[in-house]
Amino acid sequence: MKIKLFVSGAEIDATELNDCIDRIQPRPTQPFSLHILDFLEGLSKRLSQHPKARVYPEILALAFWIRPASIERLRRDFQKLQDDKSILVPRGLVFHIPPANVDTIFIYSWVMSMVVGNGNLIRLPSDITPQLDALLSVVAKCVGELAQDNVLKRSIECVSYDHNRDVTTAISARCDVRVIWGGDRTVSTIRGIPLSARAVELVFPDRYSYCVVAAKAYNTLNDKEQKSVAQDFFNDAYWFDQTGCASPRILCWSGNKNDCSRASNVFWKLLRQTIRHSSYQTELGQSLRKLGFSYGSALKADVTSITRHMPELDVVAVDDLTDISRTHCGGGLFYEAFIDSLAELTQYVELKDQTLTHFGFDLEEIRSFARELNGRGVDRFVPIGKALEFGRYWDGYDLLQAFSKRVSY
Amino acid sequence: MSLQDLFERPQYSIPQQNKEAILLPALNELTAYHLSRCPGYERIVSALKQKPPARRLSDLPYLPVSLFKQFELSSIDPERRFKVLTSSGTTGQAVSRIFLDEQTASDQTLALTKIMTSILGGQRLPMLIVDSKKLLNSREKLSARAAGVVGMMSFGRHPVFVLNDDMELDVSALSNFLHKFGDAPFLIFGFTFMVWAYFLEKLKATGTDLSNAILVHSGGWKKLEELAVSNQVFHERFREVTGLRRIYSFYGMVEQVGSVFLEGEDGYLYAPNFADVIIRDPRTLEECPPGVAGVIQVLSLIPKSYPGHSLLTEDLGVLHGADDGSCGRHGKYFTVIGRVPKTELRGCSDVHAYSH
Numbered sequence: 001m002k003i004k005l006f007v008s009g010a011e012i013d014a015t016e017l018n019d020c021i022d023r024i025q026p027r028p029t030q031p032f033s034l035h036i037l038d039f040l041e042g043l044s045k046r047l048s049q050h051p052k053a054r055v056y057p058e059i060l061a062l063a064f065w066i067r068p069a070s071i072e073r074l075r076r077d078f079q080k081l082q083d084d085k086s087i088l089v090p091r092g093l094v095f096h097i098p099p100a101n102v103d104t105i106f107i108y109s110w111v112m113s114m115v116v117g118n119g120n121l122i123r124l125p126s127d128i129t130p131q132l133d134a135l136l137s138v139v140a141k142c143v144g145e146l147a148q149d150n151v152l153k154r155s156i157e158c159v160s161y162d163h164n165r166d167v168t169t170a171i172s173a174r175c176d177v178r179v180i181w182g183g184d185r186t187v188s189t190i191r192g193i194p195l196s197a198r199a200v201e202l203v204f205p206d207r208y209s210y211c212v213v214a215a216k217a218y219n220t221l222n223d224k225e226q227k228s229v230a231q232d233f234f235n236d237a238y239w240f241d242q243t244g245c246a247s248p249r250i251l252c253w254s255g256n257k258n259d260c261s262r263a264s265n266v267f268w269k270l271l272r273q274t275i276r277h278s279s280y281q282t283e284l285g286q287s288l289r290k291l292g293f294s295y296g297s298a299l300k301a302d303v304t305s306i307t308r309h310m311p312e313l314d315v316v317a318v319d320d321l322t323d324i325s326r327t328h329c330g331g332g333l334f335y336e337a338f339i340d341s342l343a344e345l346t347q348y349v350e351l352k353d354q355t356l357t358h359f360g361f362d363l364e365e366i367r368s369f370a371r372e373l374n375g376r377g378v379d380r381f382v383p384i385g386k387a388l389e390f391g392r393y394w395d396g397y398d399l400l401q402a403f404s405k406r407v408s409y
Numbered sequence: 410m411s412l413q414d415l416f417e418r419p420q421y422s423i424p425q426q427n428k429e430a431i432l433l434p435a436l437n438e439l440t441a442y443h444l445s446r447c448p449g450y451e452r453i454v455s456a457l458k459q460k461p462p463a464r465r466l467s468d469l470p471y472l473p474v475s476l477f478k479q480f481e482l483s484s485i486d487p488e489r490r491f492k493v494l495t496s497s498g499t500t501g502q503a504v505s506r507i508f509l510d511e512q513t514a515s516d517q518t519l520a521l522t523k524i525m526t527s528i529l530g531g532q533r534l535p536m537l538i539v540d541s542k543k544l545l546n547s548r549e550k551l552s553a554r555a556a557g558v559v560g561m562m563s564f565g566r567h568p569v570f571v572l573n574d575d576m577e578l579d580v581s582a583l584s585n586f587l588h589k590f591g592d593a594p595f596l597i598f599g600f601t602f603m604v605w606a607y608f609l610e611k612l613k614a615t616g617t618d619l620s621n622a623i624l625v626h627s628g629g630w631k632k633l634e635e636l637a638v639s640n641q642v643f644h645e646r647f648r649e650v651t652g653l654r655r656i657y658s659f660y661g662m663v664e665q666v667g668s669v670f671l672e673g674e675d676g677y678l679y680a681p682n683f684a685d686v687i688i689r690d691p692r693t694l695e696e697c698p699p700g701v702a703g704v705i706q707v708l709s710l711i712p713k714s715y716p717g718h719s720l721l722t723e724d725l726g727v728l729h730g731a732d733d734g735s736c737g738r739h740g741k742y743f744t745v746i747g748r749v750p751k752t753e754l755r756g757c758s759d760v761h762a763y764s765h
Contacts, residue, residue, distance in 0.1 A: 284691040285751045288704065288723060291694070292475040298453045299480050306456045311692035316456075 217360025232385025536565025539599025667711030
């Protein structure tokens, strides 16, 4: 069986796998070393000038996220994590397993691992999408252009191999951290493959997300501001076809019935306009899948109305969020519910719930709601419009910390 | 006009406008019936904007066929279940489960009879089946293909399976059959792809005369399209190789019993008296005018034991007109052009389950 190395461009035999792992520097530099900062700055420039940057927004988003100012902020956060009794050092070789289908989100965890000084081995998904291919080609190019004596030169490799448990097993035995992105089944399958005694694992399984808007606050906005909330919601929901873990699937209006229904009417109208002005289009199969999903949801949950506003927007209104299953069809279908207050949500929250995007609440309300939940679900509260913004805190981890070891003295 | 009357009147004899005037109240009645008998159906329909009764056929609520794969929707008490139909599907795929009581099952049989006798006449004709006998040997429940064959066998006599267990043409069985029955009308039935690939393609060499045959086939054109075989090519080749001219494909599905849309002599599909089609834009779900491709909605008066009288299929079709077909049949005529393409999902969750 052949294993393709994406960065060096070589192709190796399974028997050469251990040599390949040997060649990867597990701790190439100190955290946030100049080598790392230079590399990411170069990568950011390259990505922002990429000819496909306009076609694949993922590319621009990543370029922006690793720009020097943003890495500098991370560096300061990292400094704050250290104190007069301890420092953080790299864990070593990190083995990244991205989801089997598209999605470039794992690139962010790779960057987080890299900045704190780890070596990284990425197992590429079997279907590499054009956007992922574009991204990885730039990474490979940037690594290729590093001077021979640059310590980063041999700290990154991407491997692709046909489904083969042996290769996954061999790498798992040698890595210090294993990162698994994917569905629940993927995560549990790979979890069955042993790690070395000292290695740790980060898992990013299926998640579910929603949005809560304070109806009164929304109603007091002027036209332009209301439009901009709809635009933010659109970006959160539609960018990954509403299939990202953080894409909102439920929209809750919080407040009294009158405020809620007034806000709801205005909002859906503005969202329709936003969709019309965008290039987003529902494909035929998706359109019918959504129809089947919405009709099916009436058989499971307390559905009061099913409305197809347009092919790109279906709204399933529910009286009660109790029986909402955490599966979803994507493509622009939203459950809508009216709730009295944030606190009413407490009873519906599940461990699977990841991101709650919000509008119209102050930080203190959010904090006390998070305290009230006490870990029963929702790892992330972000203002509407920022659902897909990757951050150092993800799925309950502090990644700066999780990719590091703490040494005390 | 009752269902019995629609059965008794010659099929394809009712002009579209009259037919819609007959179907609309009857379908509205069925909607009301299922609303009162099937709680799941009631939950769905009461959530929709369009409230029954419908004022036009296109306003009738419809269920996506995919629902029957996930949910048991039935308007009869479990003890009245007489027959459970399941759709074909590859292993691991969900299949539809359709519950029939005695009444609906007998209406289904009668409906099929009325449709088939419109081309076969009242007599049972000698019958060649383009399939292998082993199809019926399974001890388990019948596959959908086997059920189709069994259903058609009631319209023939002296059935002969013309393929052996390896799906090869049994030349001696064929020539024995033709020797006995070839000089008078006889029936050939099979699935479209098998009829083409395992039968016609093998007949090329033998110069067999099938000019007295009436060929009825079904199953879809997907595989044949890959071979660039259209309905027209299908007809032409049969005529050239065997002299067979009377060819009728039909379109139908397990989920809507009794609605079988049979090809007319002009090559288009026609709805029987008690069924109809509407073509909808798959994105907006608005009704499409003739000539515009869309997803096929099927309507039928037969389904009484389950809420299947108005269904949105996953097939794409085009309506070509109504009442003015060159074969003289009345009603809408249309063609099926394929399945709605399935699109890949994007996202973090498992779409293709990961294995090593």
